[in-house]
Amino acid sequence: MNKIVKTKAVVLKKINYGDTSIIVSLYTEELGRISAILKGARKSKTKPGFIIDPINFIEIVLYNKRNRDVQLISSADLISNFSNIKEDIDKLKYAYATIELIQNLTSEEEKDLRLFKGVTKILELFNTSEELPGVIFCRFFLFLIKELGYQFSLKQCAVCRREDISNEDLAFNFETGLLCSNCKKNYITTHEINMELFNFFACLRSNNKIRNNAEYLSSKGVYFMEAYLKYHINNFKGLKSLKLIG
Numbered sequence: 001m002n003k004i005v006k007t008k009a010v011v012l013k014k015i016n017y018g019d020t021s022i023i024v025s026l027y028t029e030e031l032g033r034i035s036a037i038l039k040g041a042r043k044s045k046t047k048p049g050f051i052i053d054p055i056n057f058i059e060i061v062l063y064n065k066r067n068r069d070v071q072l073i074s075s076a077d078l079i080s081n082f083s084n085i086k087e088d089i090d091k092l093k094y095a096y097a098t099i100e101l102i103q104n105l106t107s108e109e110e111k112d113l114r115l116f117k118g119v120t121k122i123l124e125l126f127n128t129s130e131e132l133p134g135v136i137f138c139r140f141f142l143f144l145i146k147e148l149g150y151q152f153s154l155k156q157c158a159v160c161r162r163e164d165i166s167n168e169d170l171a172f173n174f175e176t177g178l179l180c181s182n183c184k185k186n187y188i189t190t191h192e193i194n195m196e197l198f199n200f201f202a203c204l205r206s207n208n209k210i211r212n213n214a215e216y217l218s219s220k221g222v223y224f225m226e227a228y229l230k231y232h233i234n235n236f237k238g239l240k241s242l243k244l245i246g
């Protein structure tokens, strides 16, 4: 049965199809992640063909048919093209990393309003906030890890449960969690967590501003979360976007 669905969506990917069409991957508010085709999009400079571009926030109308892999787009309107993101290579890099995570870590047709709101909010932040794009991205990455069910605790040692450990030489084991200076002797360390990184995550969690060393810490933070997710999700191979652009 065909159902006409009107929904907001973030464009994740776009590829040419046939002579004039495009196939896109969309993260939609109503249907989760879907693939859809816009026929004749490249025939002339049609408006929908022009605005359906990666990162853009749009509203589409589509004919949704269950059991069909690719849905049919009938119209599209632009909500925001986040023009500031596209003028700043650093913002762009991390915005691409954001949609790459959504493309690779969400299941098809799994509606998730919280995640949808999270994605649109983070793109809006890249667009308007003065905060370093790397830090904004870390906030999103941490949120996503929690949404996916892989939240890690940095509150206490995962073994002896001591909490007052932020001044110690800490370590992290991807299976066990955070290890204090005593307990780490008995485990394989899969990642070092120094005090700076520990405090950085604490700031992200409590939504505080990162005052010092933000650039360095956000790259360490991304590296840590990437490695952590690679360990837990077999088919996650890491982020390409961050390597492609500077």
Ligand SMILES: [Zn+2]
Pocket: 157, 158, 159, 160, 161, 162, 179, 180, 181, 182, 183, 184
């Ligand atoms: Zn311990």
